[in-house]
Amino acid sequence: QVQLVETGGGLVQAGGSLRLSCAASGRTFSSYAMGWFRQAPGKERDFVTAISASGVSTYYADSVKGRFAISRDNAKNTVFLQMNNLKPEDTAVYYCASSRFPVHTGPEAYDYWGQGTQVTVSS
Secondary structure, three states, rough: OOOEEOOEEEEOOOOOOOEEEEEEEEOOOHHHHHHEEEEEEOOOEEEEEEOOOOOOOEEOOOOOOOEEEEEOOOOOOOOEEEEOOOHHHHHEEEHHHHEEOOOOOHHHHHEEEEOOOEEEEEO
């Protein structure tokens, strides 16, 4: 059984930083792309960023380019999301997800999801 557990959310002031972690188990972590998505109240879940299985390729939504950075440690089965210069519009529940493929092909490829962690950015 695949399990994804996110940690690191919280309340931060605009301009601040947070680092999210997602620990994975139950699947050969290094074989699959990993992604982060977010869902704000009353809105659909949106793609934020993803990283290929090897960690060589990364993908970002335009809204977070230059501010967020995804990375992974395949030895520790963990993916990270470093979020800098946070804005109130970044407020959302952030979800970690595992793709069926080794590279990011689109949101529909993600078949396992974590429970989410709340990120709140105050102005």
